[in-house]
Amino acid sequence: MRKDIAIEDKNELIKKYMPFIISVTAEVTNKYVSVENSEELSISLEAFNEAIDRYESGKGNLLTYAKTVIKSRLIDYHRKRRKVILLDDCNVIEEGYNMEHDIHNKEELQKYEVILQSYGIGFEQLANCSIKHTKTRERITNLVKSISTDQEIEKAIKSTKRLPITLISKKYFISKSVVKAHKLFIKALLVAVYYQISSVLDWLEI
Amino acid sequence: MKKGLVIKIHNEYAVVLSPNGEVNKIRLRKHLMVGDSIYFEDKDIYIKIKFNKQFRVMAVAMVASIILVFSLVAFNQTITAESYGVITVDINPSLGILIDRNCNVVALEYYNDDARNVVNKKMVGLSLSEALDIVVENAKEKEYLKEDATIVITATMFDGTEHENIIEDEDEDEDENENEFENKSKTKNLLMDNVMANVKTYQQEYHVVVYKGTKEEYEEASVKKISLGRNILNEVSKEVAGNEANAKDSIDDVINKLGIDYEKSDVLVINKSDEKMMVELGEIKEDNSVKRVKQSAFKNKRDIEDKTDENAIEETNIVKDKIGNVVENNIKDKTDNKMIKVTEEEADGKAGDIKSKVDKGAEVVKGKVKDIKGKVEEIDKEIDKEIDKEIDKEIDEEIDEEVDEEVDEEVDEEVDEEVDEEVDEEVDEEVDEEIDEEIDEEIDEEIDEEIDEEIDEEVDEEVDEEVDEEVDEEVDEEIDEEIDKEIDEEIDKEIDEEVDEEVDEEIDRVAEEIKGKAEEGKDRVAEEIKGKIDEGKDKAAEEIKGKVDEGKDKVAGEIKGKAEEGKDRVAEEIKGKAEEGKDEVAGNIKDKAEEGKDRVAEEIKGKVEEGKDRVAEEIKGKVEEGKAKVAGDIKDKAEKGKDKVAEEIKGKAEEGKDEVAGNIKGKVDEGKDRVAEEIKDKDKDKVTKDKDEKERVKDKDKLIEDTKVKVSKRLGR
The missing domain is CATH 2.40.50 (OB fold (Dihydrolipoamide Acetyltransferase, E2P))
Structure with a gap:
């Protein structure tokens, strides 16, 4: 790898190895990497970039080399940050701008959990019956999208706290067994729509 | 990701x-x-380990086996901390029973998979004797242990490190042995008693091999992951029979290879000290001590070996090297001094005693065995029952819970569905009826409307089309044909473009007029038809056709009339205009032609004269140019020729001159001389002769002048 490598190629490489970079970052920091504004991830990306620049074929596998570079940059960053925090204790809370958003999300999700429980659904249950098949998932999500504006069904769900399986299957021409199999998922999503749990809806892009 | x-x-x-x-x-x-x-x-992704019952058992078994492996590796710590001694049993299942100070089982060790099949669930806590019985009984049931098979039992106490000869020798050694016994602790005896008491019962049906091991030997075997009994048998077969036992050989095979004949009533005792290893036959006494009954098997073996062929000798030599001379000497001492004494004579005498004793003992033991078996069976049954009950209860409870949950869910769902379906059906019926009615009405209306529209459209279209087509075609054809033909005929080639245009315009106008009229007629007719259609659709079509025909005829008649009128008029107008046009045009052309002629004639004359002058001048110019050039050329050539000729002539003239001059001089000189001499000679004749001479000179001058003239002439040429 030469230094004059084209920026497009570099971007391509970074794009291709994004999962790798995230994985290494998570491994080194022992934290999950945040989707939005992760300072650590940006440091890892810089480190990966640096690794591409400095890599020579004699240095062994690129990824192994990149991993060491990322690791050392992250460690440097943490060391530096610790010093900064020691210097002024007042600014221990970093990324303050994000806090409000986080708290809002958290409160909303907790509310969602309580509501779901009143419908007899726990998050754990939801995780256990999560739809693994991509196509099925898309189908069900689309179904939920079309059901979500149906007043009749909304009334039925809110009053009985149960999913009107027969009604849905008749109205939307979907077999009962399919609705039945994914009733928890459908119900949970519908509840999210009815109670406007925006963080969930935005996330799922419904 | x-x-x-x-x-x-x-x-x-x-x-x-x-x-x-x-x-x-x-x-x-x-x-x-x-x-x-x-x-x-x-x-x-988080994976929860679900503990169902089977898995729980497996997990416990796995943990237990892991602990066991560790305990084998870290032997010293675990074993000595909890256990006091170990009994290993080899049938084909191979296992070790670890016991505590009170000879109760604390743990089991399995050296092969079969071993797990011969133990009960709850072995820990039983006495050693019970445990051994369970193992042998199970082995018998599972057919590991057939009649005449061999059981190898070893007993090891972890705090007794020395080898002890469990065989009591004859009187000579009795004192020593008693002394030894006194030194041993009580528990030690308890262990031996337990083992030997069991062995006594087993030897009625099976062959039994016993060995008393040391902790070190036991650990050595443990490292190899085999039982001490198996390990010691391997050693024996290596040293005594000269070939190492294969790990896959059964116990019986190994014993058979030793080449020892022994009966059930005898116990095969392996003795090992630092110096020697012996396999001896012994008899168990009432007090569970063992007494040697026959000669050492080792000795027998050695005798046989001595007689074997060279290969065997080589092998024995290897063995000899290993064991060393000391061993041989010891054996010789023992056999010579002690063993032979004990042999046949005493054996014969004692055989009867032994047999009777054994028989008695056997009966007693059999009784005991039966009792024990009965008890064991009862205990087993009770244990089984209790276990079954507990398991049943647990299973029932779990099943109940799960079933309840599932039943609840399903019942709920089904009830919901049924209610839903019934409600749905009723609603459906009502809805269906209403919908049906509404739909029927709507459909009727729509159908009516559509039918009406279609009929209207079709009638209109047909009428329009027919009217249009027929009227158009006929009118167009007739008009076109007639107009074309007549006009064409009447107006022939003389009519030029202007006339055509006018005719076309007129024709168009007439056609438009006709068309307008036709359309007016059509519209009128159509209106009439429509009116009639409104009155009655069915009849309308027929009437329309009639009227259309009438209308058509009328219109066609009108059109024809107008067309002919128009045609005639147009034709006459056109004729008039055409003739006027012809005359006018002809006059115009004549005038223009004469004007043109004059103009062209003048132009041509002018041009011809201009041409003449120009040509003449050009010719003159060229002639003069030619003359001048020719003259120049000629001059040049003449001068060039003159010069050349002049030079040639000059050259030749000068050559001639010189020559002539020379000749003349010579002749002049000669003449002079001669003249002078003649003058001298002829002084006398001078006066007379002067005259002659003068004449001669004159002649000569003349000659010279002549030549000169000739020369100049030549030169001039």
Whole structure:
């Protein structure tokens, strides 16, 4: 790898190895990497970039080399940050701008959990019956999208706290067994729509 | 790599929601909060280990076996801490029974898989004797232990390190042995008693080999992961029979290879000291001590070996090297001094005693065995019952719970569905009826409308088309043909473009007039038809046709009339205009032609004269140019020729001159001389002769002048 490598190629490489970079970052920091504004991830990306620049074929596998570079940059960053925090204790809370958003999300999700429980659904249950098949998932999500504006069904769900399986299957021409199999998922999503749990809806892009 | 929104954090995991709707549990990491959106990988997904009953048993077994492996590795610590001694039993199942100070089982060791089949669930806590009985009984049931098979039992106490000869020798050694016994602790005797008491019962049906081992030997065997009994048998077969036992050989095979004949009533005792290893036959006494009954098997073996062929000798030599001379000497001492004494004579005498004793003992033992068996069976049954009950209860409870849950869910769902369906059906029926009625009405209306529209459209179209087509075609054809033909005929080639245009315009105008009229007629007719159609659709068509025909005829008649009128008029106008036009045009052309002629004639004359002058001048110019050039050429050539000729002549003239001059001089000189001499000679004749001479000179001058003239002439040429 030469230094004059084209920026497009570099971007391509970074794009291709994004999962790798995230994985290494998570491994080194022992934290999950945040989707939005992760300072650590940006440091890892810089480190990966640096690794591409400095890599020579004699240095062994690129990824192994990149991993060491990322690791050392992250460690440097943490060391530096610790010093900064020691210097002024007042600014221990970093990324303050994000806090409000986080708290809002958290409160909303907790509310969602309580509501779901009143419908007899726990998050754990939801995780256990999560739809693994991509196509099925898309189908069900689309179904939920079309059901979500149906007043009749909304009334039925809110009053009985149960999913009107027969009604849905008749109205939307979907077999009962399919609705039945994914009733928890459908119900949970519908509840999210009815109670406007925006963080969930935005996330799922419904 | 997936994205996830953390929606819940649990003690052991976090629940995340992916943008595609997938919900997963992931393992916890630092700083994870509800509402975070994070990246995670498949390896982060939390997997809960579900403990169902089977799995629980397996897990316990696995843990137990892991502990066992560790206990084997870290032997010193675990064994000595809890256990006091170990009994190993080899049938084909091979296992070790670890016991405590009170000879109760504390643990079991399995050296092969069969061993697990010959133990009961609850062995720990039983006495050694019971445990051994259970093992042998199970082995018999599972057919590991057939009649005449061999059981190898070893007993090892971890705090007794020395080898002890468990065979009591004859009187000579009795004192020593008693002394030894006194030194041993009580528990030691208890262990031996236990083992020997059991061996006594076993030897009625099977062959029994006993060995008393040391802790070190036991550990050595443990490292090899085989039982002490198996290990010692291997050693014996190596040293005594000269070939190492194969690990896969059964116990019986190994014993048979030793080449020892022994009966059930005898116990095969392996004795090993630092110096020697012996396999001896012994007899168990009332007090569980063992007494040697026959000669050492080792000795027998050695005798046989001495007689074997060279290969055998080589092998024995190897063995000899190993064992060394000391061993041989010892053996010789023992056999010479002691053993032979004990042999046949005493054996014969004692055989009767032994047999009777054995028989008695056997009966007693059999009775005891039966009692014990009965007890064991009862205990087994009770244990089985209790276990069954407990298991049943647990299973019932779990099944009940699960069944209840499932039944509840299903009942709920089914009830819901049924209610839903019934309600649906009723609603459906009502809805259906209403819908049917409404639909019927709507359909009727729509059908009516559509039919009406279609009929209207079709009638209109047909009428329009027919009227249009027929009128158009006929009118057009007739008009076109007639107009064309007549006009064409009447107006022939003389009519030029202007005339055509006018005719066309007129024709167009007439056609438009005709068309307008036709359309007016059509419209009128159509209106009439429509009116009639409104009155009665069915009849309308026929009437319309009639009227259309009438209309057509009328219109066609009118049109024809007008067309002919128009035609005639137009034709006459056209004729008039055409003739006027012809005359006018002809006059114009004549005038223009004469004007043209004059003009052209003048122009041509002018041009001809101009041409003449120009040509004449050009010719003159060229002639003069030619003359001048020719003259120049000629001059040049003449001068060139003159010069050349002049030079030639000059050259030749000068050559001639010189020559002539020379000749003349010579002749002049000669003449002079001669003249002078003649003058001298002829002084006298001078006066007379002067005259002659003068004349001669004159002649000569003349000659010279002549030549000169000739020369000049030549030169001039």
